[in-house]
Amino acid sequence: MTLPLSINNITAHYGTTKVLEDLSLDIGEGELVSLLGASGCGKTTTLRLIAGFLQPTSGTIRLGDKDLTKLPAHARDIGLVFQNYALFPHLSVRDNVAFGLKQRGIAAAERNKRANAFLERVGLDHLADRLPAALSGGQKQRVALARALVIEPPLLMFDEPLSNLDAKLRVDMRVEIRKLQRANGTTSVYVTHDQEEAFSISDRVAIMNEGRIMQLDTPETLYQRPANAFVARFVGFENLIPMTVTARDGETVTASLSDGSTLKFSQDRFGAIDDKFVLATRADGLSVSSDPGAEGIAAKLGLRTYLGRAYQYECETVAGKLIANGALSNPLEPGATAKLVPVADQCTILKPE
Amino acid sequence: MTTRINPALIGFTALVYVFLIGPLVIIFGAAISDTSYLTFPPQGLTLHWFENIWAISAFRRTIITSLQIAFLATTIALIIGIPAAYALNRYRVQLPGWLSTLFVLPILVPEIVMGFSLLRSVNVDSGVPIFFTLLIGHTLLVLPYVIRVISAALSSFDFSIEEAAISLGSRPAKTFFTIVLPNVRSGVIAAFILAFITSINDVSVSLFLTGPGISTLPIQILAHVEQFFDPTIASVSVLLMVLTVIVMIIVERTLGLTAVANTK
Numbered sequence: 003m004t005l006p007l008s009i010n011n012i013t014a015h016y017g018t019t020k021v022l023e024d025l026s027l028d029i030g031e032g033e034l035v036s037l038l039g040a041s042g043c044g045k046t047t048t049l050r051l052i053a054g055f056l057q058p059t060s061g062t063i064r065l066g067d068k069d070l071t072k073l074p075a076h077a078r079d080i081g082l083v084f085q086n087y088a089l090f091p092h093l094s095v096r097d098n099v100a101f102g103l104k105q106r107g108i109a110a111a112e113r114n115k116r117a118n119a120f121l122e123r124v125g126l127d128h129l130a131d132r133l134p135a136a137l138s139g140g141q142k143q144r145v146a147l148a149r150a151l152v153i154e155p156p157l158l159m160f161d162e163p164l165s166n167l168d169a170k171l172r173v174d175m176r177v178e179i180r181k182l183q184r185a186n187g188t189t190s191v192y193v194t195h196d197q198e199e200a201f202s203i204s205d206r207v208a209i210m211n212e213g214r215i216m217q218l219d220t221p222e223t224l225y226q227r228p229a230n231a232f233v234a235r236f237v238g239f240e241n242l243i244p245m246t247v248t249a250r251d252g253e254t255v256t257a258s259l260s261d262g263s264t265l266k267f268s269q270d271r272f273g274a275i276d277d278k279f280v281l282a283t284r285a286d287g288l289s290v291s292s293d294p295g296a297e298g299i300a301a302k303l304g305l306r307t308y309l310g311r312a313y314q315y316e317c318e319t320v321a322g323k324l325i326a327n328g329a330l331s332n333p334l335e336p337g338a339t340a341k342l343v344p345v346a347d348q349c350t351i352l353k354p355e
Numbered sequence: 356m357t358t359r360i361n362p363a364l365i366g367f368t369a370l371v372y373v374f375l376i377g378p379l380v381i382i383f384g385a386a387i388s389d390t391s392y393l394t395f396p397p398q399g400l401t402l403h404w405f406e407n408i409w410a411i412s413a414f415r416r417t418i419i420t421s422l423q424i425a426f427l428a429t430t431i432a433l434i435i436g437i438p439a440a441y442a443l444n445r446y447r448v449q450l451p452g453w454l455s456t457l458f459v460l461p462i463l464v465p466e467i468v469m470g471f472s473l474l475r476s477v478n479v480d481s482g483v484p485i486f487f488t489l490l491i492g493h494t495l496l497v498l499p500y501v502i503r504v505i506s507a508a509l510s511s512f513d514f515s516i517e518e519a520a521i522s523l524g525s526r527p528a529k530t531f532f533t534i535v536l537p538n539v540r541s542g543v544i545a546a547f548i549l550a551f552i553t554s555i556n557d558v559s560v561s562l563f564l565t566g567p568g569i570s571t572l573p574i575q576i577l578a579h580v581e582q583f584f585d586p587t588i589a590s591v592s593v594l595l596m597v598l599t600v601i602v603m604i605i606v607e608r609t610l611g612l613t614a615v616a617n618t619k
Contacts, residue, residue, distance in 0.1 A: 053518070053522055055518055055521075074527075075518075075521045075522060075527075076521045076522070076524055076525055076526050076527065076530075077524075078522070079524070080522055081522070082518070082519060082522040084515050084518075084519060085515075086513060086515060088513065088515040088516045088518070088519035089516070089519075090516060090519075090520070090534060090538075091516070091538055092537045092538055101520065101523050101525075102523035102524055105523055105524035105525050106524060146519075149519075149523070153523060153524070
């Protein structure tokens, strides 16, 4: 059984501090949505509100047709996986996994059978009689995963589940989490501060800041078409360049920088362009050209670093300091002047802040 | 390579031990001396003075009273102290910092002041029977220790474990008994023993609260010394010592003394 989750206009406070503001989020049946953001952005608060460990000031949370906000935490039937595993230290691995079944009044023989089956699925059936202290971090998190899955919850939630594991294991575990989640088709909420982790396993990602969702989209869209400056910076768009439209000719728009130099943009590619906009790119999206006649942003080159696939330059321009990449075949020295040419398919256009 | 130890240091250490253990040896010697007065070294050997403890009804009664008071006061202090320590730790972030200090404050108040104020407020003014005044006094005496020791055990308890249990369908009250309590078991045992010994050995609070017909063992020892000077006192002392040592051995075996000492 799996159900859609619907968060409607949730506002929450810690004491008098507002930590979530009018937050709404719909997660479809079987979908995995990540809440991504820096600490203090409200992602963990959102998870704790859904789990029932915190109460919202206003708003509702619905799982299927159940109003969760009216239920105490122990009656919400949600599988939770914690950052620090939160295994019961005094119970064996098997009893840890069977704990939720015991609360549901399932007889010992049956719950041991089901616990064993899930331990087998996470590859730990041979450790069933050990205490959690005897397990490694990765094994502990597998037990926690089995414990959350065995109750067959309509909703699974992960609170930074991989933060305490080393880098290699993190990658293995997130793949494993995604496989198990797919196999069960369970609606899931995944809280993390790690962009790569969120993007790699999520159907959609909500990037959060100061208690609000800045953008909720597929990882591909977020990565290539951030909707605002915050998300753009978050996903690594180093260069945010304010531009003003000076001429329109059919689908082609000419826009100028503050020094009057102009660039051309196609509305076929970028959609309707407002009179004031921000050109956003990563370093990849600005190509350093030593040709003085190139149509681009005049720049004085600074420090050059070697990236393997390209050279990267710090550049002084009228739009402030920009980061641009240049070809390996043509290394340029600090102090040289050059043009930074936007690469259309690496750029996106934002509304001004 | 061997490390040379300064012989003076060895001598000094030996002296410290003699200073610490000497009086205990003397009391033990006096307790088995076959004389009708306290003496050391013992002259002759007898266990008569140990039998005498039980023969003197005042000792018999006060030993029983002391054990009753210690057991009941400790139990009540645990019943109050465990939830208090739980709340102080579970809601540490939300609660003001001085609150947990407040619960430990009675340790800093001279016990004699506490005994006196209890005498004035409970015994004299409200006419509560002596046994219950003693019980209240001892409960208040040991409660701060209980809260302190159990707080120390809870401070390393990860409350997300409790949340995990609740998310799996366990009611909060049930979770406390099935998940929280088993994981601070050693703290509860340590608190029980510490409180029990504190109560058994207490003089200052009891001094004010004992009355006609009801006394505790340490108070009876004081009273006995005022009138008699026979080795019974020494044998009672040995008995108390043996009791404490047995308790300490149990603690050492089950928890480790250092663990308990660190919490005080």
